[in-house]
Structure formats: structure tokens, C-alpha cells
């Protein structure tokens with residue numbers, strides 16, 4: 043019985059090669075940079091949120107609301123933002139800054155995200171500000187650089 047289930051060496055090698063190429067094709071590099079310029083290049087998987095990758099590698103980004111589940115709105119096109127029925131992000135603590143050269147790789151920012159970042163981070167928020175919990179990684183994000191701003195005192199937001 044066992045011999046019927048065992049794999050021949052060439053078949054086993056092909057299966058290992060195929061699974062390795064699948065893993066490699068779904069793995070991307072992300073570089074986190076802190077305020078002091080320290081850089082950490084980490085491996086991420088397609089489908090993960092940027093927040094989850096940061097926390098897995100102990101990058102100093104908090105995310106108390108975990109993104110709030112479903113979004114409050116989804117930007118479908120330049121002219122159409124669909125209102126949805128999720129709570130959406132609420133804490134706005136997972137602030138990151140993505141250099142503008144990567145703008146074309148990111149989904150458009152919702153008004154909820156933009157206003158929330160401005161409320162919570164005031165002058166710290168800018169054109170490159172995003173919520174790490176709202177960035178779902180795709181293959182096109184390979185090489186993304188993410189600056190991590192200093193955390194404001196969490197009891198005042």
C-alpha cells in the first residue's frame with residue numbers, strides 16, 4: 043500500500059520545483075524605513091495587508107482597530123466611489139508614508155481614510171500618507187518602500 047503512494051524521485055522533484063515557483067511568484071519584497079533611517083527589507087506574500095506584514099516583522103506600527111472589517115466605501119473608478127456598509131478603519135493609528143513614485147501602484151485613497159488621517163495626525167499627514175491596514179499587497183507592489191512615522195501618544199487620539 044505504501045509503495046503505491048510513494049512518489050518517484052523525478053515526480054517528487056517536479057512537484058517541489060512547482061511548489062517553490064508558486065511560492066516565489068507570490069513573494070514580494072517590502073522595505074520599511076523608520077524615522078532614524080533604519081531599513082528592514084522583508085518578504086511578504088501576495089494577499090497580505092501591509093499592516094500584517096509590518097507586525098509580523100516587529101515593525102513599530104500599531105493597528106488597534108485591525109482595519110475595522112469591511113470598508114465604508116470602495117473607489118471603483120476616478121469618478122465613482124461606491125458606499126458600502128462596513129465600519130471601516132476607525133483608529134487611524136497605522137499611518138505609513140508611501141513615496142509618491144509608488145502612487146500609481148496603490149488604490150485610490152477613500153475620503154474616509156484621508157479625513158481620518160488628517161484628524162488623527164494633523165500636520166504629520168500629507169499626500170503620501172496611507173493606512174497600512176488598507177493596503178492589500180499584490181505582485182505589482184514588489185519593491186515597495188514604506189516610511190514609518192513616529193507614533194503620536196496613543197491616549198490622545
Ligand code: FES
Pocket residue numbers: 093104105106107108109110131132133134135136173174175176
Ligand atoms: S488599524 Fe485602525 S485604521 Fe488601520
